[in-house]
């Protein structure tokens with residue numbers, strides 16, 4: 001009887017585990033001293049919009065366009081950083097890694113966001129003159145993003161960079177959250193596409209999926225409506 005009870009409780013534990021699979025991620029945010037201060041409210045708004053755009057609240061919920069139940073929440077104060085090693089404009093690998101290292105000792109958060117002025121270096125194989133965000137190397141559990149701007153979809157940028165942290169690469173679709181083009185092009189898209197496999201990575205969390213090789217932005221623009 002004891003044996004049966006033990007097996008039963010193990011099965012029950014597994015069920016509980018499945019049901020409580022983590023889909024809410026807590027985030028620490030650190031802003032470079034040269035960037036205009038971001039209020040907690042501004043950060044909360046970005047995270048709220050990022051969560052909303054993933055959940056979609058839409059009638060369309062097929063395998064290629066999944067309503068993905070993921071929520072981001074701010075934890076702790078908005079911190080400030082800035083030193084000779086961590087300049088406002090990231091120009092090389094050392095500076096990128098130094099910024100990833102900032103506040104990496106903040107415990108009990110799932111990942112860290114660092115806000116800077118400009119990112120001119122992200123990965124050696126990417127030669128673009130500048131980037132809106134950089135999540136590499138993903139083991140740092142840190143995303144570097146450029147400061148929020150007027151008419152720029154910062155919430156999509158933050159969700160896209162989080163996607164990289166979970167192991168998602170780029171997809172050759174300009175309508176996808178993980179587009180290989182600038183996320184600025186998703187500004188007026190009400191539902192940046194997340195497919196079923198991408199959603200399982202987003203719900204699995206940082207490092208859950210295997211990061212593939214880089215995909216470049218194709219030259220022909222397409223309509224996403």
Ligand SMILES: [Zn+2]
Nearest residue numbers: 160164170179
């Ligand atoms: Zn990307």
